[in-house]
Amino acid sequence: MKPIEQMKKLAVVFVIAITLSSCNQSKKNTDNLIISENQITKDSLTAELDSIQKNGEIIGFAVAMVNQDGVLYEKGFGLSNLETKVKYDENTIQHIASVSKTLIGIALMKAKEMGKLDLEDPIENYLPFKVINPNYPNETITIRQLATHTSGINDTEQYMNRAWILTENQDLTNVSTDYPAQRLNPPELNIPMEEYLNGYLAVNGAYYQDDNYINFKPGERYNYSNIGATLCALVIEKATGQLFDSFTEEHILKPLGMNSSGWSLENVDIQKHSRLYRNDNTLLPFYTAITFPDGMLISSSSDMAKYLVELIKGYSGEGTLLKKESYRELFTEHLEEQNFESRNAGNPYNGDYSPALFIGHSALGYIGHSGGDAGVATWMYFDKEKKIGRYIVINCDMGNDERARELEYYAVWDKMNEYFDKLNVE
Template sequence: MELESIQKDGQINGFAVAMVNHNGVLYEKGFGLANVETKEKYTEHTIQHIASVSKTLIGIALMKAKEMEKLNLDDPIHDYLPFKVINPYYPNKTITIRQLATHTSGINDTEQYMNRAWILTKNQDLTNVNTDYPAQRLNPSEFDIPMEKYLKEYLEIDGAYYQDDNYINFKAGERYNYSNIGATLCALVIEKATGQAFDSFTKKHILKPLGMSSSGWSLKDVDIKKHSRLYRNDNTLIPFYTAITYPDGMLISSSSDMAKYLTELIKGYSGEGTLLTKQSYKELFTEQLREQNFESRNAENPYNGDYSPAIFIGHSALGYIGHSGGDAGVGTWMYFDKEKKTGRYIVINTDMGNDERAKELEYYAIWDKMNAYFDKLTKEKRTSNSVLK
């Protein structure tokens, strides 16, 4: 099996893939190890958090709240928030929900995000694990605070975590600037508009209807026995962690569950979805920005939803719609081909850091092998149809 050889010959400890179309799963399988020490295999039912692919659930939740007439996308966010969010460069310019959803709010991720957002989970054995992660600080559990308090301290000008570059010097709506803080703030707006915690709202309106029974927003919501361990690119073990800003990247799920979710997204794009109305899905997937909104764009990357954002999901320049993600020990891709209506999900439990060569030889190789398999399925379908004729 070619995917298995990629894992064995490379640096990835374990990963899983899922391939779907609007009718359901075409292929799903895990490779390598979920736990190197115990030799537990990584399967399609292994769970781990999925990093920024989680943000696509903010988009679905946002459109559901709109359907419920709890909010509108062009509402000012201050209509819902108990604290002020004002870009000091443009204090008279209102920020809207849509601008949060398209990463044009002007809110910026700084070291106050990278150094404070992630929290080690309580009551875990830290023997033989490495808490020194370079890209994002993994803080002791006593540093945990409520999401709303953290956002208030980050975004208010007199807040404890405020600094000048927490906002960029562009008017809201002018410049695309990917923002985890902005995404989490949108989840808080949904909470305030609906009167429900974001995790409860998404469980009710997304996870349960799709039968995503292995998924949740924290370790207490899932079966930890099925959870993969996560690894640095030097193979040292990363401890279990969560985030104060959990909506921006901390959904825990399996490849099998995410296959159900991706199938629903393809159905929604095709006008056959079950979570939202046809009109809501149309708005969710509508491209929102123009060339002038970007400092620069990469037109060659097929797995780059940042090329043309919709509502917490994006269009690549080469015909794919979806999102990718990366956190300590995690890499994820979830995209579907908008013409062929086929989709793929890849989740990895090993961090490649800044090793671009390893990413090219392994991460992208997995994508390419899946392309070949989709082509094979298409040829087999054509052959089958010609025989039937």
């Protein structure tokens, strides 16, 4: 090759190299700009949420914002312990109330995939005791009816006054065990879940009363039931031969890397556990529930972010816990107008508007569940069109006489929504 031709080739290579280097640098600069802008957005959201907490009455809370690709934002605010001033962060744990029921739905579909049950099966096929609405003694109750809250099983004072149990070996000094909405019972009143459900649901059982069932045939009327949800968890136990907490740990918590989560204090790091408070800031004791599947999952907002990402993926046909067709059935709306006494179409986050399987659709395009217990409030919803979701958990009662905390709770929720378009960038 002649020297002049070599020089031309070298010049071309040099130009190409410079161009590629320039393109790479340009892409790197663009990526860095996006990262920088994203961090500015996160810092701005953090400042606004921090201001809501500091100027309000919520003691401690955490939030998470996700899309189907992962976590967009997660952060804790305020305190997990008023006395010791420990901060509430995204790794703080506490039980999440009725959002826990969504795990019953996932577990139910996993058991179906394993060939252990079918949703149309009568529950009597799996239970060692009779569950029959005495108003309709010839009608059977199916698993699907439990999962859509149409079984006719009703929560009464035998649930509100009996289900919650104080955990053992805790210091009750300066702690209030008085909670008007749900009685917190001493540890010696704890009994196995199956024994309690038998006593509640069997006619002439220890906790039976006439209004433990509503006067509608199974499948006719939507009636949200914690007892019915817990009974479904027992059906899963009997069908699979595995305890519900163990089954969900194996098939949900571990696969998603929800390593801070569990169904009892023995299964989590209590050092990370938030204290819970009444609306007058009185400290509440640690408690559990005989009917633990209906609301006693202990988790962090960081773990719940992973779970919410999976739900959005599942809705989009890309979930990892269940097959595509199982997720499709999980999210299918089951009921019609005649199944309800009344419905609120104006609440965007009302999962009771159109139930699927232990999760619900609002009238305005959101899917999810909410929860509330003594000293706990939670929301977990995702936008089924935009595939973005939010989670919030607080460690105190929602409101006082002026409903201040409830307004702050909504303010936090709405503030997250304002920032989604800024955070949800490629």
